[in-house]
Amino acid sequence: MTEAAVERAAEVLTPYCRARDVLDRVGDKWSVYVITMLGERTLRFSELKRNIHVITQRMLTVTLRGLERDGLVERTVHPGYPARVDYALTPMGESLLDTMRALLTWSVEHVDEIDTARRHYDHTKPATTNP
Amino acid sequence: MTEAAVERAAEVLTPYCRARDVLDRVGDKWSVYVITMLGERTLRFSELKRNIHVITQRMLTVTLRGLERDGLVERTVHPGYPARVDYALTPMGESLLDTMRALLTWSVEHVDEIDTARRHYDHTKPATTNP
């Protein structure tokens, strides 16, 4: 009856289809950085830009828009000149950060093991799709 | 001194750079499906293909190779004709699945809230980039 179990697993995956949106967030390079940074405290656009120095302005904007749209980050505009905008995690954003941290922890803990596995794999199985 | 805290957060992110590999796994559409399926029991190539019916042969192969390379999945060939290959999670793979599940659970629990946030966002901020 393991067969049925597998089919059940396949069905269980259905709701995950919708969960993909969330997983994509975590899989998104910049979102993780931004969420982690904002987990520390509210930050302005330029502060985020400065701390994640390798990010492009465009990508920071795009990332923040996405996070705002998903209700994970709140954007607050302080009128004046020059304009000033604050970004902060919403409760849902903080909730995600908590969950995400577990995965980050796992990642950091297993990076070495994965590296080892990769080296071993690359060593024993000289690239099939090469040159 | 919140400033220092933020800088610390930025530094803390450094190891995450290497953790990106792991996050990419989770962000990868097919890896999540495969890992979840294999969490149920060992499966053959064709069984995976059948249960994740929308996946391409190529993508299934590519995904499995990646997971094998990272030491998350173990590949066992049973000689004979037709050939037969089993895929199973390694201990590390199971460990990842456990951690991943928390995120999957979070996702499923918050999908509605995110959808709502998106609708609200799209409603209040009529597309900036539109015809």
Place this chain on the structure above:
DNA sequence: CTGCATCCTGGTAGATACTG
């Protein structure tokens, strides 16, 4: 300071066809 618009490029997924 903050952020939108535009153009351009490389990687990546899908379709398809062929083998051990």
Place this chain on the structure above:
DNA sequence: CAGTATCTACCAGGATGCAG
């Protein structure tokens, strides 16, 4: 059954320039 090879199309992301 379990792949590999190849070709194409698309889109995310980087560079750049301008504006409120």
